[in-house]
Amino acid sequence: DAKTTQPPSMDCAEGRAANLPCNHSTISGNEYVYWYRQIHSQGPQYIIHGLKNNETNEMASLIITEDRKSSTLILPHATLRDTAVYYCIVREGYSTLTFGKGTMLLVSP
Amino acid sequence: SQTIHQWPATLVQPVGSPLSLECTVEGTSNPNLYWYRQAAGRGLQLLFYSVGIGQISSEVPQNLSASRPQDRQFILSSKKLLLSDSGFYLCAWSVWVETNYGYTFGSGTRLTVV
Numbered sequence: 733d734a735k736t737t738q739p740p741s742m743d744c745a746e747g748r749a750a751n752l753p754c755n756h757s758t759i760s761g762n763e764y765v766y767w768y769r770q771i772h773s774q775g776p777q778y779i780i781h782g783l784k785n786n787e788t789n790e791m792a793s794l795i796i797t798e799d800r801k802s803s804t805l806i807l808p809h810a811t812l813r814d815t816a817v818y819y820c821i822v823r824e825g826y827s828t829l830t831f832g833k834g835t836m837l838l839v840s841p
Numbered sequence: 842s843q844t845i846h847q848w849p850a851t852l853v854q855p856v857g858s859p860l861s862l863e864c865t866v867e868g869t870s871n872p873n874l875y876w877y878r879q880a881a882g883r884g885l886q887l888l889f890y891s892v893g894i895g896q897i898s899s900e901v902p903q904n905l906s907a908s909r910p911q912d913r914q915f916i917l918s919s920k921k922l923l924l925s926d927s928g929f930y931l932c933a934w935s936v937w938v939e940t941n942y943g944y945t946f947g948s949g950t951r952l953t954v955v
Binding site: 764766768770773774775776777778781783825826828829830831832833834 | 873875877884885887890900929931933940941942943944945946947948949951
């Protein structure tokens with residue numbers, strides 16, 4: 733059973749904010765929300781993670797709803813280099829990373 | 842700094858031939874290590890993981906095997922490759938950094954079985 737649901741693809745204009753949604757309605761209290769991305773022919777790259785508070789780092793912001801059933805990854809100023817598959821993953825502690833199909837984000841000039 | 846090395850970058854092997862892919866990690870001790878595979882047009886599938894020397898857990902039954910002869914070395918092997926073994930193989934390691942048990946992936950090996 734998939735723990736997360738993401739749209740298969742999204743488009744974004746270069747320089748605009750990219751908002752990638754993720755539904756995780758069955759998330760449990762001790763599970764974190766992780767985001768990774770995979771640029772074509774490369775290994776996945778960690779972006780950000782959070783439990784219940786919104787988080788921001790140099791790459792992105794993560795907004796988690798109060799009921800924790802969904803979240804949004806925000807790339808504030810998308811560039812062509814942000815074109816990649818973005819994976820939203822729910823996991824706790826030491827559990828292994830299980831990747832779904834993700835969202836293919838295409839950033840266009 | 843921590844780095845992960847994976848080689849070769851690309852490999853073309855005939856059906857029935859053996860396989861050995863190596864992954865080494867630098868700059869950390871006692872990491873958990875992982876092998877993932879991504880078949881063409883498919884998602885990332887966890888094949889094996891290891892929490893210590895000689896300790897291997899298999900996630901899917903197949904003709905592949907893994908070994909961890911040293912703390913920072915992880916090897917993926919096959920005695921006889923199948924066409925279905927083609928794919929992009931990724932090694933990863935993980936350790937706790939504050940609240941993040943994140944994974945760092947290598948650059949991958951693209952294997953084509955012909």
